[in-house]
Amino acid sequence: MCSISLYANHMSSAALQGSLFDAVETAGLGPLDAIRRTTLSRGAWIDVLPGWLAGADSLFERLVERVPWHAERRQMYDREVDVPRLLSFYGEGRTLPDPVLTEARAALNDRYAAELGEPFRTAGLCYYRDGRDSVAWHGDTIGRGGTEDTMVAILSVGAARPLLLRPRGGGETIRYALGHGDLIVMGGSCQRTWEHAIPKTAKPVGPRISIQFRPRGVR
Numbered sequence: 690m691c692s693i694s695l696y697a698n699h700m701s702s703a704a705l706q707g708s709l710f711d712a713v714e715t716a717g718l719g720p721l722d723a724i725r726r727t728t729l730s731r732g733a734w735i736d737v738l739p740g741w742l743a744g745a746d747s748l749f750e751r752l753v754e755r756v757p758w759h760a761e762r763r764q765m766y767d768r769e770v771d772v773p774r775l776l777s778f779y780g781e782g783r784t785l786p787d788p789v790l791t792e793a794r795a796a797l798n799d800r801y802a803a804e805l806g807e808p809f810r811t812a813g814l815c816y817y818r819d820g821r822d823s824v825a826w827h828g829d830t831i832g833r834g835g836t837e838d839t840m841v842a843i844l845s846v847g848a849a850r851p852l853l854l855r856p857r858g859g860g861e862t863i864r865y866a867l868g869h870g871d872l873i874v875m876g877g878s879c880q881r882t883w884e885h886a887i888p889k890t891a892k893p894v895g896p897r898i899s900i901q902f903r904p905r906g907v908r
């Protein structure tokens with residue numbers, strides 16, 4: 690993004706359009722071979738691939754426009770509170786809001802379906818508008834994730850926000866700053882023996898969207 694606006698000072702509009710065209714053309718998913726696995730305690734693991742999707746900031750812009758975002762409320766003791774992020778869920782069989790997400794899911798299935806024993810089918814999208822948006826400590830324990838090993842693959846676009854992970858019941862917290870096309874796959878027992886969170890921050894941060902691919906029934 691920055692390099693394009695720098696160029697703009699020195700280029701004709703035709704040349705600029707050309708470079709923008711190139712930037713769009715070269716956007717896309719890289720190979721998954723470079724993904725690296727970190728083994729956590731208690732049978733949990735994470736696979737991380739920074740910059741899996743090139744041109745992720747343009748996907749961010751498209752998702753902001755195209756996705757039917759909605760705010761949710763939830764019961765917290767005796768009052769209803771806002772869920773601090775916007776959400777959209779694409780259930781099984783629903784066309785994803787961008788073809789690159791369909792490609793991403795297919796690539797993840799090529800790599801993981803055998804190990805996972807089933808394909809990733811759904812996509813949950815979260816939109817963190819600023820540092821006040823967050824997700825509290827939790828595991829995705831609805832469905833298979835609560836009782837057996839599963840996987841949740843998360844592609845992040847827009848500004849990086851730290852995803853924290855810690856063992857349930859206490860232990861050292863690990864942290865990955867995820868944005869701009871980064872991929873993390875939480876696997877093994879990660880959903881039931883560890884928890885994850887995107888904490889609030891008072892620092893000025895740009896908006897981030899995460900796309901979580903999950904197998905049937907897992908939430």
Ligand SMILES: O=C(O)CCC(=O)C(=O)O
Nearest residue numbers: 815824829843852887899
């Ligand atoms: O935004 C993220 O990276 C995490 C979202 C998450 O944990 C969830 O929706 O279950």
Ligand SMILES: [Fe+2]
Nearest residue numbers: 827828829885
């Ligand atoms: Fe989660």
